[in-house]
């Protein structure tokens with residue numbers, strides 16, 4: 001497939017304008033002003049220092065920049081093509097003439113991080129266009145400042161990603177140089193040994209990595225070398241650019257796939273082999289012994305230099321995921337076809353109608369692009385571009401709204417850098433959790449006795465991924481039913497997801513744990529959700545083969561099956577399949593909710609008059625945050641269980657009654673229980689919250705200090 005020819009009509013020039021590589025004429029302190037107004041200025045002061053120190057020829061991407069010589073437009077599909085070649089030749093001639101000014105560009109080191117791709121890679125494109133030769137460099141940073149450095153499944157993905165990208169570069173006559181050590185030292189070493197004059201990289205978005213980038217820039221610039229940084233990881237905005245108001249962001253054209261030959265350095269610097277980084281080993285390195293996948297035998301075998309293939313944790317991941325940039329683009333094209341047919345969002349359905357499309361667990365109807373986006377095999381801007389070319393307005397809006405959540409997650413982490421380990425609503429740090437370690441282990445291993453939860457958790461373990469809906473189901477099962485902290489879930493996901501991303505993971509788990517900027521206004525029920533997203537039980541059969549002979553009406557509640565059915569299906573609950581970790585779901589939820597309400601009562605300063613919550617950020621900004629409908633009342637004796645996404649009164653829920661057998665009885669009975677609770681709840685409320693005019697409410701809200709506050 002020729003993506004370059006068909007899909008692009010941007011020039012490198014356009015893109016560079018958007019990247020801020022040409023002079024925008026804006027004042028130097030823009031970045032700093034906006035950061036300090038967000039209360040994070042002090043730790044990022046390095047940005048201004050770098051800008052002040054930088055010579056006029058060293059513009060930086062996210063800050064305003066000094067003018068550089070205009071870059072000639074490059075024909076689509078041929079970046080670094082004829083124009084760049086001519087310019088390089090001209091420079092070489094200038095060098096021979098001794099005209100040093102013209103010969104300035106020299107060689108360039110391009111840092112490879114989460115951008116393992118030839119398409120839409122501004123750091124690499126610009127280097128190919130501007131410099132005589134390029135050294136792509138990957139450094140494993142021994143001093144990685146991240147509190148959650150990539151490990152487990154994510155590390156395996158990174159290994160594969162790098163390997164595939166290396167092969168693509170070799171196809172263009174280049175390669176990756178691998179190093180291990182302190183980032184700054186290794187970059188300096190490569191720059192000085194090769195004599196490179198410039199360093200290019202695409203910016204990372206986590207606050208700690210951003211700070212490391214600023215330090216690196218400062219150090220390189222202080223040696224009189226040039227640094228250029230670029231925006232490549234986000235679809236719309238980088239964390240430091242995020243604003244609540246302002247004109248809508250224009251769509252930015254992705255850069256075309258690099259073709260032709262990439263100029264090689266006169267001599268390649270020393271490189272270790274990729275395998276020596278150890279990312280590809282899947283024997284459980286660095287896994288706490290309490291974790292399920294810690295396998296002493298496997299670890300011992302690896303420690304003694306054994307062959308990891310012998311007992312390969314990533315075996316199923318390897319066969320499940322096609323890897324690399326081309327595979328990512330193919331997956332995007334496949335999904336676009338499905339989505340255009342209506343698989344993602346079936347025609348005639350309301351976007352919130354959770355009966356089909358992207359909510360189905362037994363179909364591959366979501367994009368399944370998250371790990372490719374996470375490790376940069378695929379550019380979010382490229383995804384946006386293709387989606388806008390192919391899908392109708394309604395479909396594209398629905399999908400891109402999801403992709404832009406990535407950008408939002410990074411900007412949330414930027415503003416709340418502790419949110420991976422500390423509740424954003426501070427009082428929830430004092431919540432007591434009744435769940436046990438044993439229950440946690442059963443959840444991690446997919447042994448809760450609730451087939452949908454177990455199948456999802458085993459899918460996660462085996463292939464490192466599950467769809468968004470099931471992430472909600474399993475997360476809420478942990479928090480709402482097992483009464484275990486969101487932090488336990490976060491840690492497990494962080495290790496086992498191939499798309500592991502501190503920013504998104506923290507944002508989502510905090511939402512589930514009631515303590516985030518946002519909060520989920522629904523509770524998933526492990527059996528109802530199963531009937532809805534896996535009506536025939538195919539998903540459960542795929543990942544829980546011990547239940548494969550059960551008929552569909554019992555597949556989501558095997559304990560209800562008559563003894564004869566269980567014997568013929570070879571399912572022995574509490575023998576071959578697990579007995580439920582808890583039996584009374586309603587009681588479990590009540591217990592959890594009491595703990596939540598207890599915290600709210602202990603810390604009334606965070607609870608507003610209307611039952612929502614209000615927090616003050618370090619910069620003095622007051623945030624008024626929504627609380628889930630059923631908790632807002634703060635009434636311990638009359639807790640109601642609002643299950644908005646699994647509302648027993650919904651038409652979908654009613655349709656479950658068409659299922660034959662004892663199962664339908666169970667569903668019906670349970671639905672009735674919730675309905676009675678609902679009715680009691682509604683009777684006490686003047687107005688159902690879901691029909692309230694939230695915009696109007698927000699406009700007149702006051703916090704506990706009596707101040708008028710804006711929405712959260």
Ligand SMILES: Cc1cc2nc3c(=O)[nH]c(=O)nc-3n(C[C@H](O)[C@H](O)[C@H](O)COP(=O)(O)OP(=O)(O)OC[C@H]3O[C@@H](n4cnc5c(N)ncnc54)[C@H](O)[C@@H]3O)c2cc1C
Nearest residue numbers: 366367368369370402403405406468471499500501505508
């Ligand atoms: C508890 C929990 C933890 C999660 N942890 C992660 C994580 O570590 N890494 C991760 O990439 N996603 C995470 N997600 C978000 C989401 O579940 C995945 O991005 C999604 O399932 C990926 O599948 P897809 O590509 O088929 O998504 P689609 O639904 O097809 O969406 C397309 C793309 O949009 C982005 N996206 C979708 N939903 C979200 C979201 N809620 N937040 C941010 N971006 C989103 C992803 O990049 C995704 O690839 C988490 C969700 C929950 C509920």
